[in-house]
Amino acid sequence: MDKLLEILSENSSFTPKELALMLGEPEDYINAQIREYEQSGVIKGYQAIVDWDKVPDAGVTAIIELRVTPQRETGFDSIAKRIMAFEEVTSMYLMAGAFDFSVMVKGATMQDVASFVARKISCVEGIKATATHFMLKTYKIGGLSFVEDDDENDRRSMVL
Numbered sequence: 001m002d003k004l005l006e007i008l009s010e011n012s013s014f015t016p017k018e019l020a021l022m023l024g025e026p027e028d029y030i031n032a033q034i035r036e037y038e039q040s041g042v043i044k045g046y047q048a049i050v051d052w053d054k055v056p057d058a059g060v061t062a063i064i065e066l067r068v069t070p071q072r073e074t075g076f077d078s079i080a081k082r083i084m085a086f087e088e089v090t091s092m093y094l095m096a097g098a099f100d101f102s103v104m105v106k107g108a109t110m111q112d113v114a115s116f117v118a119r120k121i122s123c124v125e126g127i128k129a130t131a132t133h134f135m136l137k138t139y140k141i142g143g144l145s146f147v148e149d150d151d152e153n154d155r156r157s158m159v160l
Helices: 003-010 016-023 027-040 077-084 110-121
Strands: 060-068 089-094 101-107 127-134
Touching (some): 003 027, 016 027, 060 110, 077 101
Antiparallel strands (some): 060 101, 060 127
């Protein structure tokens, strides 16, 4: 794997100067590589990883698994395009196993997500089955732990 891409995927806030020092390359080269990755679509964008559990009224997140009937000549792609066009959908993956797609959605409430599944997703031609799983707690995203270290939080004195 490309080391520059690996570093950027873990932390995209490094400056080109910092990246150049880390990789032992000239800053101009790093800038050119990043620009090339962006223009070719290898780098799709940059975003902060947010601990939504700490944000009041952040809403709910759910993973919806979909079993579908692939369409003649377009396979899974035409169904995927219809599903990912919904504004509630934040991520979507084709996968192997009991279900064909894994779709991550955000809503204000569990009822909003349930309504989205019933009124929008289930009505898409080719959908055979759905399974909705609500996210209750985040432990890790993108290699970053969301779990507070118990040793740091436990400030009680040790009594012998």
